[in-house]
Amino acid sequence: MPDNLPIERVVEPAPCVCGKCGSERLHKLGEVVSKTLECGPRRWKIIEHVREKFSCRDCEAITEAPAPSHPIPRGFAGPSLLAMVLVNKFLLHQPLNRQSKTYAREGIEIDVSTLADRVGACVVAPTSNRPISMFCNSMTRSQSTRSCSLRT
Numbered sequence: 001m002p003d004n005l006p007i008e009r010v011v012e013p014a015p016c017v018c019g020k021c022g023s024e025r026l027h028k029l030g031e032v033v034s035k036t037l038e039c040g041p042r043r044w045k046i047i048e049h050v051r052e053k054f055s056c057r058d059c060e061a062i063t064e065a066p067a068p069s070h071p072i073p074r075g076f077a078g079p080s081l082l083a084m085v086l087v088n089k090f091l092l093h094q095p096l097n098r099q100s101k102t103y104a105r106e107g108i109e110i111d112v113s114t115l116a117d118r119v120g121a122c123v124v125a126p127t128s129n130r131p132i133s134m135f136c137n138s139m140t141r142s143q144s145t146r147s148c149s150l151r152t
Helices: 079-091 096-105 112-123 131-142
Strands: 007-011 026-040 043-056 062-064
Touching: 026 062, 026 079, 079 096, 079 112, 096 112
Parallel strands: 007 043
Antiparallel strands: 026 043, 043 062
16 A cells, blocks of 8 residues: 555554453553545545554453444545446446556555455355446446446
């Protein structure tokens, strides 16, 4: 990820008690940081989710807040970035190679294969979380003569 983007730091709430013994005597060990790339209306930023690690002074167990959920497990793309890529691809008919070049001009290097992987992960997501199926259904309702193509 580029170093020149603004960083929004979100500190997740720390645990109050030890998850193993229930003691309140916790000592901070460090923190775990996961980064998510987000894009607002043509404003890129990185969101750092910080989970502080604590050690229990009674039983020496290590406790930390649960990791935030991502639309794609262990992926760096946030929901607004994924939505933008999907809309550009399926609604505006902009190929992924052109999107990749546009992002590169804005200082964000995302390879075409990475974009294709993200689109594929959204398309084959479980049925309950399929944003593309909702998108295709709304598209076919509004444009009854066109069908929705899922080629990457």
